[in-house]
Amino acid sequence: MPTESPITPLARALAREASAVAGTPDAAAALEPPANAEFGDLATNVAMTLAKAAKRNPREIADDLVTRLPDADGLAGYIASAEVAGPGFINLTLSPRWFADAARAIAEAGDDYGRGQADPPERILIEFVSANPTGPPHVGHARQAAYGDSLARILDYSGHAVTREFYVNDWGRQMELFGASVAARYGQLLGLATEVPEDGYQGDYVRGIAERLREEVGDDYADRVDPPDAEALAVFALRGKDLMLAEMTAVLARFRVRFDDFFSETTLHEGGMVARGLEALIASGDAYEHEGALWFRTTDYGDEKDRVLRRSDGSTTYLAADVAYHLDKAGRGDARLLDVLGADHHGYIARLRAVIAAGGHDPDMLEVPIVQLVSLVEGGEAKKMSKRAGTLVTLSDLIDDIGVDAARFFLVQRSHETAFDLDLDVARAEGNENPVYYVQYAHARIAGILAQQPGAPADAGPPDALDPAERALLLTLAGWPEAVHEAERRRSPHRVAAYLMDLARDFHAFYHRCRVVGEAPAVMALRLDLLRATRQVIATGLGLVGVEAPDRM
RNA sequence: GCGCCAGUAGCUCAGUCGGAUAGAGCGUCGGUCUACGAAACCGAAGGUCACAGGUUCGAAUCCUGUCUGGCGCGCCA
Secondary structure, three states, X not given: OOEOOXXXXXXXXXXXXXXXHHOOOOOOOOEEOOOOHHHOOEEEOHHHHHHHHHOOOHHHHHHHHHHHHHHXXXXXXXXXXXXXXXXXXXXXEEOHHHHHHHHHHHHHHHHHEOOOOOOOOOEEEEEOOOOOOOOOOEHHHHXXXXXXXXXHHHHHHOOOEEEEEEEEOOOOHHHHHXXXXXXXXXXXXXXXXXXXXXXXXXXXXXXXXXXXXXXHHOOOOHHXXXXXXHHHHHHHHHHHHHHHHHHHHHHHHHOOOOOOEEEEHHHHHHOOHHHHHHHHHHHOOOEEEEOOEEEEOHHHHOOOOOEEEEOOOOOXXXXXXXXXXXXXXXXXXXXXXXXXXXXHHHHHHHHHHHHHHHOXXXXXXXXXXXXXXXXXXXXXXXXXXXXXXXXXXXXXXXXXXXXXXXXXXXXXXXXXOOOEEEEHHHHHOOOOOOHHHHHHHHHHHHHHHHHHOOOOOOOOOOOOOOOHHHHHHHHHHHOHHHHHHHHHXXXXXXXXXXXXXXXXXXXXXXXHHOOOOOOOHHHHHHHHHHHHHHHHHHHHHHHHOOOOOOOOO
C-alpha cells in the first residue's frame, strides 16, 4: 500500500483548524521545514494566505490558531510548541513521539513510501532516444537515454501505465547510404577495392558490421558489390540495420535502459499508413498542393510556416512519416504521448502538435520534453567531438570510461532544460569527489550497521529528547513523497537526484553525531527506524534513476 | 531578424504553485578516526541571483525591456 508523508496528516489537521479560525471554507496550508532550523521543525504561512479572504490581520489569525493546535484532532501529542513569528508565520516544534511514530511508519512502508501519487494515473507512451540505426549512440543519446529511462521509471512508480518506445528511422536515403557503406567495407574484407561513398558512413564501426555480416553470408555477395547491384544493397542495408540495432539495444541494456517496442518507419511506408495519413490531411483541408508539392498547413496550428509533406518529385518527407507515426500513436488509447527530443529538434514541436490537432486530438496530449546538449570536459578543456574525425564519444565509450552508475547519475543530476558540461575527471574519480559515491556510500554504511543489529527493541516508546541531526534526517525523509511527486509532475528526474544528495548529507551528519548500537532502548529504536527508512528511500531513489544501491563498496 | 533554453559562489549546478539570513558537490584554508565504514564529518573564506524597471506585506522565483551564451529557423533527417 502506498504511504504518504507523515507530515501530510498534520497539514490536513492544520488546514481544518485554520479554516475554522478564519471562517473560510478552504485553507491552502503549506507546512514545511523552515529555512532556518532554529525556527522549529515545521512552519506554515497559512495565516498570511487566509488573511485576505478573512479580512483579518494575519498575526491575529495566527495567534488564535496556535492556541487551538496542541489539542486539535490529529495533532494532540505531536505538538511540543507552536509560536507566531514575523508577519504571521507559525512555527511548530514536534514532539519526540511524532518523530518516533513517523520513523516507524516510513521504515515499515518500505518501497511503497512515496509510490502511486500520480493524480490522475494515466496511460502514457514515452518515446525516447530513437537514434538513427546507422551508427552507435553517442553522449547526447546517453543523456536522452538516462533522462527518458529515469522519467519512465518515475512515471511508472507514480502509478502511470507506461510504454517505452524507440522509433527506428530505417527508411530513405540515409539507409541506402548506410547499405552502400556496409557493402563497401564488406568488399574490402574480400580484398576488393570498394570505397565507402563520399557522403557515406566512414566510421570504423561500419567495418565491424561488415565483418559480422560476412560471418552470416560468407562470400556469397563477392561478385555483387563492385559495382553493387540494387538487390545486394538492399540486403546490406537491411541486415546492417538489424545488426546495428541489435548492438544499440545491447549497449542501452548495459546502460540499464530498456524499451517495450521498436517501431519501424519502414512499416509505415510499406503498410500504406503514410499514404493514408496524407490523404486524411487532404480530406480535412489541412494539406494542399503548391508548386507540385504537398504542403501541411501547420500555420493553422501555430507553426511559423507550412511544411512540405510530399516533394515535387513525388517522394515523401520525414514529416510525412511522422504524421503517420503520430496519428498511429495518438490512436492507441494512451492519454498522453511524450516525445523526448534533443535541443536541435525543438523547432519540430509545433509540427508535431499540428499533427495531433489535425488528427482531431487534443494537442495537449502531446508533451515534448527537450533535452539540452551535454558537452564533455577533460583536463579543464572541452573535449572536441566530431563525427567526421571519428572522435565522437559513444555511449559505450562513456560507460567503459566512467561506469554506468556515475554516467547515469551525472547525466540525470542536472535539469534536462539546462545545457551542461560533464567533467570526465570528476566522473571518473572513484573517491570522495564523485557525488554518486556520496549517496551510495550512505547506503552501504547503513547496510553495514543493520547487518550487525538485526532488530529494534519492541515497545520502547519515544525517547525523551532528540538530537538536531535526528530531526533534520527525519524531516528530509518526510519530504521524499513530495520530491517524487514533483519529479513526476515536472517530468524532472533531476529532482530525485538532488533529493538523494540532500538525504545523504543529512544521513552522514546524523551518523557522526548519533550512535545507534548500545544506546538506551527508546533511543536505539528510533535510530534503527531512521536507518531502515533512510536505507529504503536511498535504494528506491537510486533505483528510479537507474543507479545501483550497493551494500558494500 | 524570429523562436526555444539558459545566465545564481573560483568551477559544475540545485533552488521555478512568490516566503524568514539564497544552497549543494568540487576547489581553497583550518580541524576530527582507541566505540556502528574517514568514499565521512565539523568550521572558515567565497554571492550587485546578468542589467534596468514594474507588480506587493514580501521577488532568484511573476510581468516588461535590454545585454550575453547555446540551439533552431531546408521540397535534410
